[in-house]
Amino acid sequence: MAAGENGSKSRGGGARKVYNALRTEILTLVLEPGELLDEARIGERFGLSRSPVREALIRLSSEGLVTTLPNKSTQVAPLQIEDFPQYLDALDLLQRAVTRLAAKQRRDADLVIIKSAQGAFEDALGRRDALAMIEANRDFHVAIGEAARNRYLADSYARILDEGRRILRIYFRSYGDAVHPEFADEHPRIIAAIEARDEDLAERLAHAHARQMGERFLQYLRSRHTADISVAGGVDAV
Amino acid sequence: MAAGENGSKSRGGGARKVYNALRTEILTLVLEPGELLDEARIGERFGLSRSPVREALIRLSSEGLVTTLPNKSTQVAPLQIEDFPQYLDALDLLQRAVTRLAAKQRRDADLVIIKSAQGAFEDALGRRDALAMIEANRDFHVAIGEAARNRYLADSYARILDEGRRILRIYFRSYGDAVHPEFADEHPRIIAAIEARDEDLAERLAHAHARQMGERFLQYLRSRHTADISVAGGVDAV
DNA sequence: TTATTCAATGTAGTATACAAACTGTACACT
DNA sequence: AGTGTACAGTTTGTATACTACATTGAATAA
Structure with a gap:
């Protein structure tokens, strides 16, 4: 996957970019609560590998914005009204x-x-x-x-x-x-x-x-x- | 490094183990505030690769227990009295x-x-x-x-x-x-x-x-x- | 002696490769 | 028909490989 080809920040920026993007989309309901997030798919969307995507998801999980089902997948945290x-x-x-x-x-x-x-x-x-x-x-x-x-x-x-x-x-x-x-x-x-x-x-x-x-x-x-x-x-x- | 050899849980347990251990050691000051944490060293201490260690550090960082200096290293979060x-x-x-x-x-x-x-x-x-x-x-x-x-x-x-x-x-x-x-x-x-x-x-x-x-x-x-x-x-x- | 440049080294960030767990489907057996 | 098992496909968790940034220290110049 065209390693080394990147638009914005050459280093450290990848994970943050994904994090910010997902975070915004979660908070604006572009990503619906309960929606399933696939690491690979997100990765290819941003032109990144799974590693930075994973980092972003871990951060979001730690903030309670996504829920991670062990060994299965992570989903946008449900809103419990x-x-x-x-x-x-x-x-x-x-x-x-x-x-x-x-x-x-x-x-x-x-x-x-x-x-x-x-x-x-x-x-x-x-x-x-x-x-x-x-x-x-x-x-x-x-x-x-x-x-x-x-x-x-x-x-x-x-x-x-x-x-x-x-x-x-x-x-x-x-x-x-x-x-x-x-x-x-x-x-x-x-x-x-x-x-x-x-x-x-x-x-x-x-x-x-x-x-x-x-x-x-x-x-x-x-x-x-x-x-x-x-x-x-x-x-x-x- | 003897892949596949692990004591406790065969899957998902590695990252959690590191997380819990580091967290406890930080909160009990076994790891002093400001102390530098090296991913590779921690990894070999637990018999794990950098990936699960990284996950643990990201979690801790998200909770404010460690501070991550970009591209440099992560340190135990200083206590500002x-x-x-x-x-x-x-x-x-x-x-x-x-x-x-x-x-x-x-x-x-x-x-x-x-x-x-x-x-x-x-x-x-x-x-x-x-x-x-x-x-x-x-x-x-x-x-x-x-x-x-x-x-x-x-x-x-x-x-x-x-x-x-x-x-x-x-x-x-x-x-x-x-x-x-x-x-x-x-x-x-x-x-x-x-x-x-x-x-x-x-x-x-x-x-x-x-x-x-x-x-x-x-x-x-x-x-x-x-x-x-x-x-x-x-x-x-x- | 002191300042500056540059190479050498180490470590974080990212990519990729592999292994284990879960999902679902098809097929066999009762 | 219903149930259980085998197998294939998909996806996470972990290991490893590679790259870039940053720091250090030696060598050189002022």
Whole structure:
């Protein structure tokens, strides 16, 4: 297979490339939960051997984004909506803590990053681009996580936010990726609270924001039958 | 290298074996923070090729237990005591949340596991076995995490607890692994609160427990010079 | 003596080769 | 017909081979 022929980075880049690509596709549901991943096929898709592909899959497995059936194959981690309440609890807790900390510890440089992410968010909102909106939303909160200056909490928070990308994707996709503008005004208020170093307000807004998100998704779940969107097993679900 | 000759599991077991071994040795400081890990050497130590070793290292890297310098080598993740305050904050937050949830959600089966871990803890205390005590302490809290029935929080909590094993190890080792009995009576009270489903008390005790641990370690840090125990870079530090 | 270049060496990243386990199908036997 | 076994195909897990990057140290020049 044309060894030595490579487009981008001659070394070390292969595994990272596959990792990033698969990760994005998993989080955007281009790869459906439960879908089976074949190392060889992925390898030939990227023009790489199985080794870097394997590395990428191991990383993803370690993050819980893929599940590896021993000696059989690895599949995109199923989304178990039955523990969505757990998810919400965790998101709420970490979001409150992190946003409060950010209000306390933020520096001006942090604010710039946060506002920039919010800019991208509003941009996507204006373009009615659901995909970009989800990503910018994640970046916005991750930026707040960084501003909290606690790598343990920020890591856990980022992990949860990523999981949320898949949930939000299901939500929007089910509405044909129509963008609902009701999300628009919550972020600026959070920014303002962080900028004003108002810890209590920041925490309260963060809490409300998580609740809102959960409420909307639960409402959506109720509108459909839970069974219908059980993406847990099949490739062709939803 | 005698292909096909292996003691335990003929397939999939190799990588897991290396992973578990390295992980334990990292968390017990048998492998010092900053120590360099050579894939080939590890491979020959376990009678395996580089492939399974690589898989183990990738997993560990993904968990933050080793740091991989691109194209150079991988080293045991340095312990940065300068962000010990961050660590404490995160531990406190998650411990409070998880212990409270455990008091709310626990089932009888959970209590059995928790008490069993506490049994091992007291056993180790009696034997003055610092290593076993640290491990049992971690298991005790992880069991509480399981009882909370929130896999997101339990995962984050477990991750933080593992990091704590290294910190506790430094602490005890510096005192020649002498076991201080003042830890003894906090766990039973936490168990009692969980058993009685007293959420507020459980959270308060969990909070106090985290504070105690942090206080002791900070006191230890103050007694030595911070620079002396900076295990960040060198192999032979401490 | 000190700085710089370059070859030599070692190790990580990738490719390939081989072995074991699982899957499914076909066929035989009851 | 139903069940069990054999065999082929597919795919993971591991071993080995190869390549490129990086560091080291010696040789040479200033």
